[in-house]
Amino acid sequence: MHKNGRTKYNKQGIRGDIVTTTPPYFDSTNLARLLADMNERGGFPIAVLTDRQGLPIAFAAGPDHDPETQSAVVAMIQKTASQVRHQLGMAQTDEISLFDKEGRRLVCRPFSANGYDLLLAVLVKDRNQTYRRLTNQAVSTIQRQWKL
Numbered sequence: 001m002h003k004n005g006r007t008k009y010n011k012q013g014i015r016g017d018i019v020t021t022t023p024p025y026f027d028s029t030n031l032a033r034l035l036a037d038m039n040e041r042g043g044f045p046i047a048v049l050t051d052r053q054g055l056p057i058a059f060a061a062g063p064d065h066d067p068e069t070q071s072a073v074v075a076m077i078q079k080t081a082s083q084v085r086h087q088l089g090m091a092q093t094d095e096i097s098l099f100d101k102e103g104r105r106l107v108c109r110p111f112s113a114n115g116y117d118l119l120l121a122v123l124v125k126d127r128n129q130t131y132r133r134l135t136n137q138a139v140s141t142i143q144r145q146w147k148l
Contacts, residue, residue, distance in 0.1 A: 030145075031058030034138060042134045044122050049142070050074055052117040065123070070106075074121040077108055103127035111139050113146035 035047040039060050046065040049058045054075020059067035081096050096108040105124040110117065120139055124131045 028058045031142070032060055034058075034141060035060035038122075038134050038138050042122075042124075042131055043129065044124060044131070044134075046070055047120065047122045047138075048074060050119050050121065052078070052119070054078065054119075057118070070121060070123070073106070074108055074119055077106075078110065078119055081108075081110075099127065105129075105131075107131055107135065109135050109139055111143065113143045116146070118142070 031049055035049065035058060038044065039047050046061040046067065047059065048056055048061075048067050048070050050056050050071050054071050056067055056071040059071075061067045061070075077096055077098065081093050084090075085093055093110050096110075098106045103126055105127060107122045107124055109120040109122075111120070112118065120135060120142075122131060122135055
């Protein structure tokens with residue numbers, strides 16, 4: 001924190017160990033930068049932020065990962081989870097994870113920001129790899145800064 005009581009940001013909008021964008025707005029470039037930083041820190045090959053229909057808002061991906069395909073998969077997962085949740089009378093979903101035989105995990109984190117339903121999807125390379133702290137930080141940052 002700066003001596004005047006305001007948060008001090010560097011040129012990339014990074015504050016301490018938490019990634020955040022420089023106020024007052026949060027556009028797709030800043031979102032992509034946030035996701036790229038999260039991917040780098042977590043070793044994630046791809047992260048996509050989508051709306052409730054699965055349309056990509058921002059993404060950060062390595063050259064061998066297609067964000068459009070991941071967004072489509074995420075939309076199907078979200079729709080299926082919503083149907084299951086309603087049929088079983090469950091509360092709002094906190095996280096949806098899919099594992100493959102190689103131990104990779106697709107993590108989908110639904111959340112709301114400024115009245116909009118969003119979903120953060122991250123591909124985690126290893127079953128034992130941590131991801132929750134970084135995705136929590138990204139979700140919190142998006143919620144704090146989201147303005148349309």
